[in-house]
Amino acid sequence: MCSAYLGSREMMHRKIELIKELDATLDFAKSTAQLEIMLYLSTSRKSLTVREIAQALNMKLKTAYDALNKLVDKELVERTDEGGYKLSALGNEYVEKLMSLVIGGEFRGPQQISLNANNINTITRNLVTFKHVHDVMLILALTNSEKIDLKKFAKLFKTSEQTLSEHLELFCKKEGGLGLLKKTVGSDGTVYYSLTDLGKQEVSKFTTYRRLRNNKLLLAIMRVTRSLTPKQAILRIASSSYILSIVGMYTILFNTYSGIIITSVILAYLSAVMTVALYHDLF
Numbered sequence: 001m002c003s004a005y006l007g008s009r010e011m012m013h014r015k016i017e018l019i020k021e022l023d024a025t026l027d028f029a030k031s032t033a034q035l036e037i038m039l040y041l042s043t044s045r046k047s048l049t050v051r052e053i054a055q056a057l058n059m060k061l062k063t064a065y066d067a068l069n070k071l072v073d074k075e076l077v078e079r080t081d082e083g084g085y086k087l088s089a090l091g092n093e094y095v096e097k098l099m100s101l102v103i104g105g106e107f108r109g110p111q112q113i114s115l116n117a118n119n120i121n122t123i124t125r126n127l128v129t130f131k132h133v134h135d136v137m138l139i140l141a142l143t144n145s146e147k148i149d150l151k152k153f154a155k156l157f158k159t160s161e162q163t164l165s166e167h168l169e170l171f172c173k174k175e176g177g178l179g180l181l182k183k184t185v186g187s188d189g190t191v192y193y194s195l196t197d198l199g200k201q202e203v204s205k206f207t208t209y210r211r212l213r214n215n216k217l218l219l220a221i222m223r224v225t226r227s228l229t230p231k232q233a234i235l236r237i238a239s240s241s242y243i244l245s246i247v248g249m250y251t252i253l254f255n256t257y258s259g260i261i262i263t264s265v266i267l268a269y270l271s272a273v274m275t276v277a278l279y280h281d282l283f
Helices: 009-023 032-041 050-056 061-073 089-103 117-142 150-157 161-169 197-203 207-212 216-225 230-253 257-279
Strands: 077-079 085-087 181-185 191-195
Touching: 009 089, 009 117, 032 050, 032 061, 032 077, 032 085, 032 089, 032 117, 050 061, 061 077, 061 085, 085 089, 117 150, 117 161, 117 181, 117 191, 117 197, 117 207, 150 161, 150 191, 161 181, 161 191, 191 197, 216 230
Parallel strands: none
Antiparallel strands: 077 085, 181 191
16 A cells, blocks of 8 residues: 555655656556556566557556557657567656655666566556645645535546545544644535645645745636636636637627627736746646
């Protein structure tokens, strides 16, 4: 389980920070097949075919093929002349960082840990856990919320409440826990999570938090759209802008000044939003 890999408080903080860096390349929650394939390729000295990879990881052939194509596009995996696949130099570097999250310290090859289909799946789940904890802490800090219910987080991450609860439970304040999060249950049975004092202290060290906390425009957009993340705010604004643009174009057809005004406002509105989206790393 993930608790076996947490280590000291300093190591835990390093892992949560590194998870964000690695997740920018592969979305852990959505790209588990790609992660498993990269870890499995790191165990082989020769290139492997799609069928060999799919069989070893108990994965559908199409799933393995699609994942490999995406990894090739990202230059993490290379096709060989024999028709197989192997990790690229960039892919090997990525796996080393991945494994440092699991075993701590510097990773010097698959011989340090016995990788097989079973523990590759476990490692992947642990990486998703760290990603979820990172994002929950960041959301609570950026929105300055005293607490947010589990259902909202689960919907945002597109995962089940039970799975997410299991991930967050490892970091909740209790005997033997790290105490980054506090879990409370409302009178109606709703589960809420909030940051502990230690959690607030740790999230303040996150690179992403330090970069985003002073972006007043971005935080204002999040508040206006009642969004949990900058990316969610941008998507909601895009949707509302689409509706407003239809209204604007409709009124222009009837040669009204209001249509011109609405369209001008929309363009200014989208310009501000795109500036935020282009110049800031939105999680």
